[in-house]
Amino acid sequence: MILIFLQSSVFSLNTLVTLKVLESNERDTMAISLKLIPHLLAWFGIVLILLRGFAGRRSVVTVASIAGFVIGVTGTCILFRSFPVAIPFVVVKSALGVSFLFLWGASIAAIYRSTGRGITIFQGERRGNFPLGAGIAACMASIVAGAICTCGLPAAGSTLLTLLLLAVAAGALAYALAYSAQALDKLLPNSYTVSLSGMLVAVVALLLCSSSSLLRLDLFSPLSMKVMKGVHDFVHQFMESILIPDHLFIRSYIWKFIGLLFGKEVGFWGGLVIWFIPALLIAMAIGFERLPSVAHLRQGAKRRTVMAAAIRERRCRLVIPLLSVVVFATAAYQSSFPSVEYWDPKPLPITADQSGEITIPKKGEIDLEDGKLHKYLFKQGGREVRFFVLMTPAGQLTVDLDACAICKPDGYGQAEGSVICYYCKTLIPLDTVGKPGGCNPVPVAFSVKGENVVIDGITLVNSWSTTVQATARVKEGGK
Amino acid sequence: MSENIIETNGLTRNYGDICALKPLDLQVPEGEWLSVMGHSGSGKSTLMNLVGGLDRPSAGSLRVGGKDLLALTEDGLARFRRESVGIIFQQHHMVPYLTAVENVMMAQYFHSVPDEAEARSALERVGLGHRLKNRPGELSGGEQQRVCIARAIINSPKLLLGDEPTGNLDHKSTIMVMELLKELRAEERFTVIMVTHNQEVAAWGDRTIYLDDGVLVREERTAG
Numbered sequence: 178m179i180l181i182f183l184q185s186s187v188f189s190l191n192t193l194v195t196l197k198v199l200e201s202n203e204r205d206t207m208a209i210s211l212k213l214i215p216h217l218l219a220w221f222g223i224v225l226i227l228l229r230g231f232a233g234r235r236s237v238v239t240v241a242s243i244a245g246f247v248i249g250v251t252g253t254c255i256l257f258r259s260f261p262v263a264i265p266f267v268v269v270k271s272a273l274g275v276s277f278l279f280l281w282g283a284s285i286a287a288i289y290r291s292t293g294r295g296i297t298i299f300q301g302e303r304r305g306n307f308p309l310g311a312g313i314a315a316c317m318a319s320i321v322a323g324a325i326c327t328c329g330l331p332a333a334g335s336t337l338l339t340l341l342l343l344a345v346a347a348g349a350l351a352y353a354l355a356y357s358a359q360a361l362d363k364l365l366p367n368s369y370t371v372s373l374s375g376m377l378v379a380v381v382a383l384l385l386c387s388s389s390s391l392l393r394l395d396l397f398s399p400l401s402m403k404v405m406k407g408v409h410d411f412v413h414q415f416m417e418s419i420l421i422p423d424h425l426f427i428r429s430y431i432w433k434f435i436g437l438l439f440g441k442e443v444g445f446w447g448g449l450v451i452w453f454i455p456a457l458l459i460a461m462a463i464g465f466e467r468l469p470s471v472a473h474l475r476q477g478a479k480r481r482t483v484m485a486a487a488i489r490e491r492r493c494r495l496v497i498p499l500l501s502v503v504v505f506a507t508a509a510y511q512s513s514f515p516s517v518e519y520w521d522p523k524p525l526p527i528t529a530d531q532s533g534e535i536t537i538p539k540k541g542e543i544d545l546e547d548g549k550l551h552k553y554l555f556k557q558g559g560r561e562v563r564f565f566v567l568m569t570p571a572g573q574l575t576v577d578l579d580a581c582a583i584c585k586p587d588g589y590g591q592a593e594g595s596v597i598c599y600y601c602k603t604l605i606p607l608d609t610v611g612k613p614g615g616c617n618p619v620p621v622a623f624s625v626k627g628e629n630v631v632i633d634g635i636t637l638v639n640s641w642s643t644t645v646q647a648t649a650r651v652k653e654g655g656k
Numbered sequence: 657m658s659e660n661i662i663e664t665n666g667l668t669r670n671y672g673d674i675c676a677l678k679p680l681d682l683q684v685p686e687g688e689w690l691s692v693m694g695h696s697g698s699g700k701s702t703l704m705n706l707v708g709g710l711d712r713p714s715a716g717s718l719r720v721g722g723k724d725l726l727a728l729t730e731d732g733l734a735r736f737r738r739e740s741v742g743i744i745f746q747q748h749h750m751v752p753y754l755t756a757v758e759n760v761m762m763a764q765y766f767h768s769v770p771d772e773a774e775a776r777s778a779l780e781r782v783g784l785g786h787r788l789k790n791r792p793g794e795l796s797g798g799e800q801q802r803v804c805i806a807r808a809i810i811n812s813p814k815l816l817l818g819d820e821p822t823g824n825l826d827h828k829s830t831i832m833v834m835e836l837l838k839e840l841r842a843e844e845r846f847t848v849i850m851v852t853h854n855q856e857v858a859a860w861g862d863r864t865i866y867l868d869d870g871v872l873v874r875e876e877r878t879a880g
Contacts, residue, residue, distance in 0.1 A: 477774040478767065478812035485768035 213326055217354060219387035220246065220322040223380050224358040227318065229369065230376035231311035238315045239359055243351040245316035249323020250347035254340055257327075318380045323347065325388050404451065405444030412438060453502055460498040463491060520591040524554035524563050524579070529634035537566060537630045545574065545630060550591040552579055557634055562641040563588060564621060566630060567596075567610055574625065575611030576632055577618035582644045589618055619644050661686045661815060661847045662707055666716035669702050676702040678870040679716060686814075689841065689848040691861035699870040700851040701819055707849060708817045709737045721814050738767045742808030742816045742846070746823040748800045750792040756803045757788045760810055767811040778806040782836055798829030802836065809840055816841075818850040822857055834860045 224242045231238050412435060437443070468487045471480040525543075529535045535555060539545045546568045555562045563579035563586070580586030584600035591597075596605050598616050611620050621640055623632045662684035669677040677699040684690050692700045705711040706718060709725055718725045721740050728736060750759045760775040779788055782802040792800055801821060808816055816837075822830040834857060841848055850861060858864045859878055866874040 476812050477771065477778075477810070481764060481768035481771055481774075488769065 216322070216326045216387045217350070219383045220319065220326070221354050221358055222383050223318050223322060224315070224355050225362055226376055226379045226383075227311070227315050228358060228362040229365070231314075232370070234308055234311040235359060235362070237308045237312045239355045241312040241315035242319045242355050243348065245319025246323040246326075246351040247344055247348045248316075249320040249325075250327045251340065251344045252320070253324045253327035254343055258340065314376075314380075318384065319351075321384050322387065323351075325384065401444035401448035403444075404447035408438050408443055408447065449506070453506070456498045456502050460495055460502070463495050463498070466491060520549055521588075522550065522552050524552040527553045527555050529555070529557065533634045535632045535634055535637070536626075537632075539574075539625075539628050539630060550589065550596065552588075555634065555637060557638050560638055560642070562637050564632075564637060565589070565618070567591075567607070569607050569610055570594075571608055573611065574623075574630060576621045576623040576630065577610065578621060578637075578641055578644070580619065580641075580644075581616045582619055583616055659686055660684060661688075661721055662849075663719045664716060665718075667703075667706065667713050667718055668715040669699075669706060669711065670714040676870055677706070677713075680870075680872055682865070682872065684847060684849065687845055687847055688863060689850070689861040691858035691864040692849060692851045692867065693853065693855070693858050693864055694867035697869075698867040700867055702870075703867070704817055704819050704849065704851050707815070708741050708743055709733045710743075738811065740814050742811065742813035744801070744804045744808050744816070744818045744821040746820040748792065748804050750800065750803060750807075752792050755789045755791055756784060756795065759792070759803055760807045763807045763810050775806075775810065778810050779803065781840070782806045796829070797825050798832055801825060801829070801833050805833070805836060805840070809844060809846070812844065813846055816846050816848045818848065818852075820851055820853065822852070822854065830854075830857065 224238070227238045227242065228235055468484060468491075471483050474480045474483065527535055527537065535553075537545065537553070543551055545551060545566050548568050548570070550565050550567050552563060552565045555564065564576060565579050566574065566576050568574055578586075579588040581598060584598055587599040589596045589598055589605075594607055596607065596610055596618070598605070605617055610618060613620055619640060621632060621637055623630055625631070660683045662682065664680055664682045666679040666681065667677060668675065668679050676697075680703070692703060694700050702711070706713050706725075707720060709720070709728075713726065720736070723736060723740075725733065725736065751762060754762065756779055757772065757775050760778055761770040761772060764770045764775060776785075776788055779785060782805055784799060784802055784806070787795060787799060792803070795803065801824075804821070818837075822833055825833060837848065838860065840846075848861070850857070852858050861878060863875060863877050865872055
C-alpha cells in the first residue's frame with residue numbers, strides 16, 4: 178500500500194511539475210528545482226522502505242543513504258565536467274543501465290528465493306541484515322538516485338567551487354530528507370514490515386519510475402527498439418541463411434504480413450515480455466505450488482487450519498511478484514509516453530525559384546537561429562518532401578529531412594535538448610543533429626548566402642526519394 | 657483437577673437502564689456439561705451471548721479458554737468464535753437454499769477452508785448420511801437440529817453452546833439429540849453449556865445453575 182501510494186504520488190507530482198515547467202517555458206532555477214521534486218520524493222520513498230526493511234539498522238541506513246546520494250550527485254557532476262558535452266550522458270546512462278540490471282536481477286532472485294523453498298541463491302544471505310549489507314544496499318540505491326537527480330540538472334560546465342557547493346547542498350538536502358524519512362518510519366505501526374524481496378522490488382520500481390520520468394534516461398524505449406530491430410534482423414538473416422534473397426522473391430502482399438513484425442507495437446510488447454517474464458514465471462510457479470501434506474493430522478479442523486495458512490501464505494507470496502509486475506508496467510507505460518511535450522510546428526509550404534533553389538531567410542518572419550525546429554513542406558512534380566532547419570546548441574545551422582533512413586517517416590519533434598523520432602521514440606541529442614547515420618535525421622546539403630539559407634530543390638527531392646520513400650514502403654509492408 | 661475453561665468475575669450486562677445480568681461469578685471446568693435454567697428474561701441467553709463472544713459485557717471480567725474476551729478486538733473476537741466456539745440455536749439458522757452438507761461446509765469456509773469429505777463424514781456421525789443433499793425445508797425438526805450439531809462441531813470447538821436446542825423438538829427427537837450430544841462430547845471432550853427450560857434436558861448435564869432476574873440464585877450437581 179505504501180509503495181502504491183508513493184508510486185502514484187511520484188507520478189502525479191511529476192505530471193504537475195512538468196506542466197508547471199512547460200507553462201513557465203523557461204529553465205530558471207525555480208523550474209529546475211520543481212522538476213527535481215519527483216526524483217527526491219522517489220529517493221525519500223527508497224530511504225523509507227530501506228529503513229522499514231532493515232529495522233534495527235536505522236542509523237546505518239540513514240548514514241549510507243546520505244553518503245550514497247552525495248556520491249551519486251557529485252560523481253555524475255564530475256562525469257559531466259570531465260567529458261566532452263556529448264559523451265557523459267552515454268556514460269551515465271550505461272552506468273545506470275548496468276546498476277538497474279543488477280538491481281533488477283537481484284530483486285528477481287530475491288523474489289525467487291522467497292518463493293522457492295529451501296533454495297539459497299545469495300551466498301551469505303544471512304549477512305543481508307547486518308550493518309554492512311544494509312549499508313551497501315542503501316548506499317547503492319542512493320548513488321543511483323543521486324545520479325538520476327543530477328541528470329535532471331542542466332549540464333553546465335561547473336567549476337571546482339560550484340561542484341563543492343553542490344556536494345554540500347546535496348548533503349544538506351539528503352540529511353533533511355533522510356531524517357524526515359526516519360521520523361515518518363517511527364510513526365508507522367510496527368506491523369508494517371517489508372521483506373528483503375519486497376524491499377528490492379520497491380527500490381528498483383521507484384528508481385525505474387524516477388528515471389523513466391527523465392526523458393533521456395528512459396530505459397524502456399531502447400529495450401523495445403532493440404526488440405524491434407532484433408525481429409527485423411532475424412527475418413532478414415533467416416531468409417539469407419536459407420539462401421533466399423527476400424527482397425527479390427517475396428512478393429509485396431507477403432510483405433504486408435511480414436511487415437507487421439517490424440512495427441513498433443511488436444517492439445513494445447516484446448520489450449514487455451522480456452521485462453516481465455521472470456516475475457510472471459515466478460508468480461505462476463507460486464500459483465501452481467503444491468500445498469503441504471496434512472494427512473498425518475487427525476483432527477479435521479487442524480488439517481483445514483494448516484491448509485488455510487498455506488493457501489494464505491501462498492497468496493501473500495504472490496503479492497510481491499504481482500506488485501512488481503504492476504509497478505514495472507506502470508513505469509514502462511509512463512516511459513512510452515514521456516511527460517515532456519514536444520515542439521512540433523506544422524510544416525510551412527515552400528517553393529523553389531526558377532533556378533530550382535529554395536531560399537529561406539535566416540531572420541524573417543521566422544527566426545531560424547532561435548534553436549527551435551522549423552519544418553517546411555516542399556512539393557515538386559507530385560512529390561512531397563518534409564524537411565526542417567535547426568540551429569544546434571553549438572551554433573551551427575543544419576538542414577535535414579523530417580525522416581531518417583531506418584524508420585517509417587513519421588517525422589521528428591523537439592524535446593528538451595533533443596529531437597525525438599516519432600516512430601521509434603529514439604532521442605537524438607541536438608548536438609548530433611546534422612550528422613548522418615542511424616536514427617538521425619538525414620542531413621541535406623545547403624549553403625548560406627548572405628542572410629539566407631539556400632537548398633537545391635532537386636537534391637532535396639532525390640534525397641527523399643532514395644532514402645525515405647523506400648523505407649516508408651518497407652515499414653508499411655509494401656515492397 | 658481440570659482447569660476452568662470459563663471464569664467470570666462480576667460479569668455484568670446492562671441494556672440501557674435494564675440490567676440483564678447482575679455481577680456474576682462463575683467457573684466452569686474444562687469438559688463439564690453445564691445446564692443453565694431460569695424464567696424468560698432471567699439472563700440465560702445474555703450469559704450465553706457473552707460467553708460465546710457474541711456480545712460484550714458492561715462490566716466485570718470474562719476469560720474463556722484462557723483468553724480475556726474484553727481485551728480482544730472485533731477481529732480477535734471473530735477469530736475466537738470461529739476457532740473455539742460452536743453454537744446450536746433453537747431456531748436452526750440454516751441457509752435455506754443450501755443442502756445439509758453445504759450448510760456444514762459454510763462453517764468450514766468461515767473457519768479456514770471447506771472440505772466436503774469431512775462435512776459428509778460429520779453428517780454421517782450425526783446419522784444423516786442419507787440426507788446430505790437435502791435442503792433444510794426437506795428435513796424434519798430433529799434432523800435439522802442434527803445438521804446444526806454437525807455444523808457446530810465441525811471446527812472442533814472447545815466450547816459448545818446450546819441456546820434451547822431442543823425447544824422446538826418433540827420428546828423422541830429431544831432424546832435423540834441429547835444422546836447424540838452426549839456421545840460426541842465423550843469423543844471430542846468439549847465443554848457444553850446449555851440453556852433450557854426443560855428440567856429433564858437440564859438433567860443431562862453435570863451441573864445446573866439457576867438464574868433469576870440476572871442473578872445466580874442456585875446451583876446443583878446432577879445425581880449419578
